[in-house]
Structure formats: C-alpha cells, structure tokens
Amino acid sequence: MDHHTPEQLTQALAAAEAQINQVVLGKSAEVRQVLVCLLAGGHLLLEDLPGVGKTTLAHAVAATFDLDFSRVQFTSDLLPSDLVGVSIYDQATAGFRFHPGPIFAQLLLADEINRATPKLQSALLEAMAEQQVTVDGTSHRLPQPFVVVATQNPVEQSGTFPLPESQLDRFLFSISLGYPDERAEKALLGASDRRAVIAEARPVLSASALTALRALAEVLHASPAAIDYAYALIAATRKDRRIRIGLSPRAGIGLMRAAKAHALLARRQHVVPEDLQAVYVAVARHRLVLASDASGDGASIARELLAQVPIP
Amino acid sequence: MRSPILATRPFEWLLLAFAATLAPYTLWLPIWYSALLYAVLGARLVQRRRFARPWPGWVKFPLLAAILVLVVWEFGDPRSRQTGTAALLGLTALKLIEAERRRDGFLTATVCLFLVSVQFLFEQGMGVSAYMVIPTLLCFLALNECAAPPGTRGGIADEFGRIGRELGLLLLVALPLTVFLFFSTPRLESPLWGTVETPAEGRTGLSGTMSPGSITELIADDSPVMRISFAGEMPPRASLYWRGPVLWHFDGIAWQASRSFLGRSNANTPGPTRAGEADLRYRVLLEPTDRRWLFLLDYASGIPPETLRLIDGQVVHEQPVKQVISYEAAADLDAPVPAGPFIQEQRGEALRLPPQRNPQTLEMARQWRAEIGNNPLAIAGRALLHFNEQPFAYNLSPPPLTRVDRVDQFLFDTRIGFCEHYASAFVVLMRAAGVPARVVTGYQGGTWNPVGQYLLVRNSDAHAWAEILVPGQGWVRIDPTAAIAPERVDRGGQAFAEPSVWRAGGWLEGVANRFDAMRAWWNETIVRFDHLRQRRLFEDFGLDIRDWRQLGLWFGIGMIALALLSALVFWSRRDRREDPARRQYLRVLRRLSRLGVATPDSEGARSLAARIESERPELAGLLRPVCEAYETSRYGQSGQADAQRLEEAVTAFLAGTPRR
Structure with missing residues (x-):
C-alpha cells in the first residue's frame, strides 16, 4: 500500500477510482469529481435528494483512502459542543480535559448541514477553513487530511437555515448525484446490501499517499494560456447580468487547483482547457448569486458560460 | 485573437439596421433589385434562426456574380454613382449572409453608416435627412450590441434605459466632432459626383420641350421648385413670370428649343448688367433640377455671377443644378425683353411653321393680317379677342387632340385646353399672320408663405406663354391664357388643381406653410453650406482660406494626426502578439x-x-x-521540439485536406 514514485501514486489513484465505482454504481463522472475535490484539498457539498447514495459514496471514499470516518446528522437542536467536543473537569488530574467531538475525523460527513443553526454551521465552517477548532481558548489541530462532505436537500426547505454565500464559498465543489441510470439501478436492485460491499472495500491508498498526491497536483504546470482561460471563465461570471455576485478570487484559486487535480487524475503533466471545463460547473454552481429575475440555476448558467466563453 | 461569435441579437439588430438603410434607396433602385436584396435579408434571418449550417458556397458565389452582373447590366457605366452604390448595397447584403463573427458585425455596421451618408449624394431633403436618423441610430445600436460581451445583456425592454444612456453618451461625444467636421470639411466648388454626367434622373420639371400633356404632368406635382424672398414688397402675383426655356421650333405636335445658335450664348449677348435703382431685387433658393436653367423674372436687369444669358433671353447656370443653389437677381417687371443681336436670324426662326399644316388657322391669320396690316400688337389683340369671344374654356383635362392639324382641331373644334394649348395656338396664329413669335415656358406666380416670408413656387405653377417681336420695343410678353382664364394668373395654377386641405384656403394651410418654411431653412443653412460660405465662416475666425486646397491640406494633416493617435491607442491596448502555436492552430x-x-x-x-x-472520421487521422x-x-x-511538431502536423493537415 505504500507508494513512492509519482508513477506508482497515479496508478494507485486509478485503482482507487475503480474501487469506488464498484461501490457507487453508474456514477463515474461524479466519482471523478469527488476525487478531484479530494486531490485539490477542498471540501465537498452534495446537493441531493435523500437515498441516492451520498452516504455510500462518502463511506466508499473513506474506506478506499483509509480515512478516519465520522458522520454527524445535523439538526436544529445540535450544539457546537456536540460537534467539536467539550472540556470536562477531570478530578483525577484536577484540571479540564478535552473530549474531542465527532469533528475529529479525517472525513466528516455532515448530513443535512442546512438543518443546523447558523451558530453550528459557522463552527463547522471555521474548522473547515482553519483546520483546527478552538475550545475554551485552546486550539486543537484537526487530523490531517481533513475533508468535510456536507449534504443538503435541495427540495425540503422548511425549517432549514440556508448557508450564507460567504460560507458556501468554503466548499470547493458542489455536485449533485441524481438518480442512477437504468442499468446501474437494476444492478443496484439485484445486488446485495451496499454496506457489505463497503465492508469489503480495502484501502488502496493511505492518507499520507493522498497528501503526496495533493502535493503533486499543486505543482502541475499551468501555462499562461490556461491561466488566461481560467481568468476569462471567472471574469465572465462578473459581467453576466443574470449574476449578481460572480466568482471570488478564492473561487478562482480553487478553480485552478481543481483543474490541476483533474489533470493529475487524467495523468497529464499540464492543465488543458478541458480540465478547467470539467471542474468549472462544480466550482461555480453554488457560488453564483443570481439576480432576482434570472431564470435557471447556478449550474445551468455556468454551463451556458462554458459554451460562450471562447478559449483564448 | 480570433474574433468571437456574433450573437443572435446583435446580428438581428444589424439586419434591421441594413434594412432601414436600404429603404430610402428603394426610391430609385429598380424594384426587382430592392426586392432581391430584401429577399436575401429575409432568407438569411430565417436561415440563422432555424438552421445552424452556413450558406453553402454554391449559393453564395453565384448570388455574388448575379448581383454584380445585374447591377452593371441595369446601370451601365460602372463609374457612375448609381452603379457603385447599387453594387455596395448588394455586397453588404451578401456580407450579412456570412457574418458570423463579431468582426463581421463591426464591419457591416460601419459600412451601413457609410451607406447612410452615401444616401445624401442622391437626396438631401429634410424629410429623408430626418428619416436617416433611424438607420443611423440602428447602426449605433447594432455596434453597441456587437461590442457587448455575450450574456451581459438582458431583454431589450430591461436594457432600454441602459442602451439609451450609452448611445446618448456616444452621440453626445460625437456631436462636437460632427459639427466641427461639418464646418471644416473642405467643400469643393463642384461636387465630385458631378464628374460623371448622368441624365436627369427622373426628376420632374420643365424639360425644354413642350408636347401635349407635358405641363399637366407638372401641374399635378406639388413639389417645390424654388423659394423667393423679395427685398421689398412682393409685386402683384399676376406680374410674376419666371422665365424658363424659350421654345422656337414647332413640328406640328411638340415645341422645342431652337436648334440653331439662337439657343446658345454669344459674346454679343447682354451680360450681367447693373440693375437700376427702381428695379425689383430678390433672392432665389433653387431646388436641384439637374438642368442648367435658372428661373428669373422678366426682364432680368441683373443676373447672378457664374451664369450666362442666351440670345433668346434665357439665363443658364454654368453646370446643371445638382444641389440647392441660391442666387440674387434684379428685374424690371414692365420692360420687354430686348430683341438682341442677329435680328434677321431671330425673325426667320420666329416665323417658321410646319409646312402644309393647319390650313384653317393659317387662313384665319391671313385674313387678320389683311384686315389690320403690319401691326403686331393689334394682331395680337385681335387673337386675344378671338379667344375671348368664341366659346373657349380653360380646363386641365381637355379632350385629346388626335388630328394631324392639331392647332386647327383645337381652335375650331374642341376649344378646351390650358396654357400650353393657348400659347401654342397663339404663336402659330401670330407666325401665320407674319408676326415673329415664340413660346416661353416657366413658372407663373407662386404661393406666399407668411411664416417664412417668402414666395414658394411649385412645379404646379408651371406655365407657358408667348412673346411677339415688336419693332422698336423688343419681345413683348402676351399671355393668351390670361385672356381665357384670368384667375389662372391671379390666383395661380392651384386654382384649377384638385382642392386639398394643404393648399391655400385649406384648414391645414398653416401647417403646410410652417413645414415648408422649415424645409427652406434646412436648405438654406445645411444643404447650401458651400465653399463660399465656408470661406466666409473661416474669415470670421481670422483664418484666411483662399482656396479649398489650403483648407484641404490642413484638414488632411488633422485627419492624419487623428489616425496616428487612434493607431497609437490601438497598439498600446493590444497587449501582445498572437501566440505562434495558436496562429498555426487557427489555420x-x-x-x-x-x-x-x-x-x-x-x-x-x-x-x-x-x-x-x-x-468526420476521414479528417481525424490528420487532425x-x-x-x-x-x-x-x-x-x-x-520546447522548440513541440513547436516543430505542431508546424509539421499543421502542414500535413493543410496539404492532406481539400480546400473546400
């Protein structure tokens, strides 16, 4: 399981992808997106109906990359201390001792994040940004790598606290799994329980290998032409009248990192326009704040921009 | 940089802008050509909306060839402005067929703007000028839409305010430059497009011949001919005879100008003369006629410079009047036209009649001569009496004259007609009685416009009268029409035309007068800003522009400086040269x-x-x-190796694929 050369690492990556695809059927494009997000060091927002395989996907990723997995169902009565942990007075040591909460995991599945109160949401998002939590004035490092996969139900909106734009910006990717196609769904119906399949999944890459892969992606070559195109894609969101708030510079940096990760997954040494195109919608869709009279959603407008913006 | 795709909306604005630009041209373009161009535009609109595929070459190239051939076949001389303009209109329509990129959009909009200005070579009237604002704005709108990055524009209703502001700002910036260029662009003494002579382009007006019906056609035409402002009081309308072509030669049907030297200028002709103190002074603003005649009151004691007085008293301009001109003149309304030189030749020409025609008329005139003797004025009086006593009637739609002896038929049979019939019959009678006589055509009277304080003469004021040679006096004007229908002379030609709310007495007369006064102002201040007025204007600013060449030099220097400045801005904005790899790929x-x-x-x-x-698997291998x-x-x-590899691959691709 230990890989050293970049060649071995990328080969193992392909094997990891194949294994996840065996667990999550018929979603190879989305699995690719999840892996890109993971390699780019970003957090993932899954916007989907219940029961389409969000948890299965998160489990499969955690198992494949040998990540310490934890899952929290967000509700409106959940308190920040329920997530990050509490300091409790320990009579034996005559001092406060920190009991880490479920956030101390390498892959945290935050289910229905929009059901939590803003207070809890901001605690989670702070942790996502800083890679640490602060309790009673003491900072605690989160385990590395630390990846949050948050889910949102786009249909049921009552009793939810929609995430503010500034916090959505902390998610590198937003993707939607959707229903599987006919073939995959029939296979799903005929096969055994997914939990058993996940249990069979063996780690293909170690957490340290993931860190090494991230470093490889980071240094991938992006030519001036590719940067020009990335800039054109970002600038287009700021000029379009259907969009009230376009992509931030942070989103731009994320776009470039995701494109590099995509290129790495495709085993290229450099970023090509297709890499940027492949990750653009996932980077942009949750970040675009649309004008009140705009028709369509962020994803459809992002796809339109992709078709309009010429490659320089 | 490859120019971006031209989006649908700017494209359709462009189409509309061109359709609007084309509209005024349809006034003189042959109807099939206008229809063809509009059909091409319509087809293009449908194709672009419905089908993604561009027009194939086998449609475009034959269409191009057909348009060029048809234009040359229809208009002939390829140097004439009609041919050039028609061809440019056709080529622009074809360019729209293949306009797919933003660059094409900019180009076509600019050409449309050029076509808007070309239109003024044909027509400079206020109505058309006001209309041209519409295509101009549409062109600007299309340019503005082309320049907007895709997706940054909403519905036209939402954007109305924004587009309006942007266009307004642009126009505001352009306005001072436009005014400056209007005053400073060198004016040539004669327009460049006058260099290729074209026959009068279907403009109505007096033509130098008078055949049955030629004047009725004019009387139906209300378009203005000239506007006259008098230095003092306007004289009575009945005394206003605006002299036009003088007709000597009669073939039994039509009257024509003299074919001999009498219709030409001669050194012995009385030239510009100094008018007497008591003479009537007036100023004329003449609309383009495409002919050389100026219309002056008889007798013209003072004629404008750059004109010639012909032997028969007609005053002509040096060149055909192709744009609005203005001239000042003076007249002695009571004086006859001097007989002038070559009196024998004039007498001979003024007595000639078509042989063996109109025996009854000739017989009657001979009787008068025998009764009265050699007294031209008395014979003329006898003829007018004849018209008065016999049941002659004035009518603008007389029964047609069909017999070979038309004058006989008119004098003894139908007895219904208007000025051309009476003038013609009168002159034939005079000649038959041995009195030298000729027909004079021109305009009589006019309509006073109290708003602009000028007299408006329309084509409907066209008139024909006679002149007889009286020894010792010269050519004396006799208007036989006045003997039949004095109201024609008193109230003007409109007295007999169809009544209209716009004419004298109509309830919209005031509106018509105001509108015409505005047209007069337009012609006077905008259209007639010529090289002389330009020189005067610059003298007011202390600049001595002795001739337009000097102005042209400064103008040229200014334009070159402006062009260099624009180029500098353009190059400084262009951040870097196109990547060589990209250039190869674009091929x-x-x-x-x-x-x-x-x-x-x-x-x-x-x-x-x-x-x-x-x-296209067959291309994939090379691509x-x-x-x-x-x-x-x-x-x-x-590295270098990649560039080398790309160049080789591109060369192989271009060599291995067909050109089209």
Missing part, C-alpha cells in the same frame, strides 16, 4: 470551417479531436496530431 480551424465543420470557440483541441473522430501538438505546445512546458 487548421479555418480549413475545418470551410469543410463544413463547426468549430465553436469554447471547444478545446482535445474535445475537437474527439468529436471529429466520430463526426489528431495537430490537436496533440497544439495542446502540448500551448499548455505544456513546451
């Missing part, structure tokens, strides 16, 4: 477009190669190395 894309393969700007090389693999090499040299950490 391949252009070839693919010609081969009917769509090459969207948002498609990467890798995706293109993959798509061609399934769509794949191009796309791979392009990708590595443009996006990879490339």
